[in-house]
Amino acid sequence: MLVLRELAYGPRRFSELKADLVGISANVLTQRLAELEDRGIVRKRKLPPPASVQVYEATDWGLEVAPLIAQLGKWAARSPLHDPTLPISHVAIMMSLQTMLDAELAAGMSATLGFRLGEAQYVANLHGGRLEVERRAPEQCDVLFMAAPPELAAVVYGGAPLDTITVEGDREIALRFVTLFPLPPKAG
Amino acid sequence: MLVLRELAYGPRRFSELKADLVGISANVLTQRLAELEDRGIVRKRKLPPPASVQVYEATDWGLEVAPLIAQLGKWAARSPLHDPTLPISHVAIMMSLQTMLDAELAAGMSATLGFRLGEAQYVANLHGGRLEVERRAPEQCDVLFMAAPPELAAVVYGGAPLDTITVEGDREIALRFVTLFPLPPKAG
């Protein structure tokens, strides 16, 4: 599930997956990818020249389970044992923004948000109470957030001040955006 | 997840869980239940006298993940490697009926269906394109299905003739009911 989650927003290289899945060893990642490929969930693909690098991507069917994985994450985050300070990948934080967004609070708001999370870059489009996410370089965004994934999580979910991360663009929109993700009540 | 699924329609005894989770040994089941209890997903409860037996039940929070487990099952059933002849528990088949029901086909139909699947008994209420399921003795049902879970699966999903299982009550309704679960396209 974790490997597949990392592929939710598009193809990744072996080394990226290994880096983002903290603690996984090369042989285990190889085995996981082979399993997923055998089962038709993941596909190996060679990017066209001049890139010509090998990447792994989710198949159409594999991609269909991504929203369920995201919802499982939302459910699990309410565990009394959940530790929000643990490392989180950039895919995981972007996915969490999609599931944790409060549609009511966001209903009236439209904006385009850019994210630079280490090497990874994302653009999120907020519209009609929903958040669409793509992995691509931020262009013409209202706001650009720059942070490590755990720092962004601290701001959005932990109530840390916006100034703990780097924000460019419309500060009003940024300030409002980070209030759209109320913590659901803890279970127990 | 499998233990939790077995608790989706209400509390179960240790021996029932052990019997329904084919192949699980007592020590592993004990460990799983302890884990789930530690995490606040499952609760141990003593039924009031005169029953006075110990049962395990999902907590409110634990129960919230059941629909996701059901959806994961629906997704996984489209695997090219999926073998529908494998053993299936009565909880699993009832859950699958809820997720696999085609809302369009069922839109105009209302009925109350009873199920005797070995020792287990369920009542399903079909209304407005949805299926509500309760674990209780069938009373005043339009139809009563009696079969082992895999046989019922063969009829509903495998196109096996209705006569391969025992059916009491309104045959018209029974015949129509079993057509409401079209197989989704296989992936790959």
Place this chain on the structure above:
DNA sequence: CCGTATCCAATAAGATACTG
């Protein structure tokens, strides 16, 4: 019936070194 305790075999996984 509801587990616990013990033992053992199989598997999974981290570390490391190495290859095209």
Place this chain on the structure above:
DNA sequence: CAGTATCTTATTGGATACGG
């Protein structure tokens, strides 16, 4: 970079016997 190969340890889980 993208893996494979090998080795070693840790964990898992089945089987079985036993206790409240």
